[in-house]
Amino acid sequence: MIGFLADYEFVWGFQARVAGLSKTPPSFLYPPPTTFLGALAEAIAKDYGIPERRGRELMAKISENLLAIGFRPLNCFPVKYMDINRILAVRITGGVLYPSPSDPAKSFDSPARGKTILCSLNDDAPKIRWFLIFRDGFNFSGSKIEISEDHFWKVHRIGSKESVVSAVNVEKVEAKARSGIVYTNYSYPIEDGIKELEKNGRWEFEVYMNPYELSAESPVTLYLSGKKALPFRIPIMRTSFAPESRVEVSKLVAYEAGSEVVVGWRR
Numbered sequence: 001m002i003g004f005l006a007d008y009e010f011v012w013g014f015q016a017r018v019a020g021l022s023k024t025p026p027s028f029l030y031p032p033p034t035t036f037l038g039a040l041a042e043a044i045a046k047d048y049g050i051p052e053r054r055g056r057e058l059m060a061k062i063s064e065n066l067l068a069i070g071f072r073p074l075n076c077f078p079v080k081y082m083d084i085n086r087i088l089a090v091r092i093t094g095g096v097l098y099p100s101p102s103d104p105a106k107s108f109d110s111p112a113r114g115k116t117i118l119c120s121l122n123d124d125a126p127k128i129r130w131f132l133i134f135r136d137g138f139n140f141s142g143s144k145i146e147i148s149e150d151h152f153w154k155v156h157r158i159g160s161k162e163s164v165v166s167a168v169n170v171e172k173v174e175a176k177a178r179s180g181i182v183y184t185n186y187s188y189p190i191e192d193g194i195k196e197l198e199k200n201g202r203w204e205f206e207v208y209m210n211p212y213e214l215s216a217e218s219p220v221t222l223y224l225s226g227k228k229a230l231p232f233r234i235p236i237m238r239t240s241f242a243p244e245s246r247v248e249v250s251k252l253v254a255y256e257a258g259s260e261v262v263v264g265w266r267r
Helices: 034-049 053-067 148-153 219-225
Strands: 002-010 066-073 076-084 091-093 097-098 113-119 127-134 136-138 142-144 167-175 178-183 194-200 202-209 227-235 242-257 260-264
Touching: 002 148, 002 242, 034 053, 034 066, 034 142, 034 148, 034 202, 053 136, 066 076, 066 227, 066 242, 066 260, 127 167, 127 242, 127 260, 148 167, 148 194
Parallel strands: none
Antiparallel strands: 002 127, 002 167, 066 127, 076 113, 091 097, 136 142, 178 242, 194 242, 202 227, 242 260
């Protein structure tokens, strides 16, 4: 079992939208856990020479190896908004494939698209901390993949290409598993095996793709069908005090590294 604490500084915020609702989808309050796993998979793929077309397979392997993932804001709160963007219209209308150089007017669209600004509560850039627990390494395409601090340092965006981040601190930690009543500042899944006892501060609710059961299938199809969707409780920081939740874990398990506690799966 191996744990990592990684802090990322955001330039402005991020763009990661709810799939399949309409062509004007809203943004999430925070980057979904699977979005972070995708960013980590990119760094691993570059190191091991894995082609982009095998990205879903690599993410599925990382997911199999994942024991826990959670995030918490260190000094910021999210503000969702939508603005108009000019985008290419990829479609077939009247037997014509767009975009088409013969009809530029129909080759573009201007829908409103969701984004999230992370507003800092102090003079520093907005930061989010991620806490992940993995099993030791895994095999992929004949290679032994070892996840290291170096891969976390190489993450340069979390979300779309505009969602630029900078790693400011990465630590490899020894984590201990425990059950019973624990206090956590991190996002956690709402699932059988966890009982919420008390919440201090503001906590919201969002539904993400299940980061523990990823596959090489289309993530949009799985999300819309609800087969791989998992609700999470997420902390919203409004003051310098971090929100804290008191929970009881039974079928799930809590992983502790010092004062950092994240809820995950026992596998």
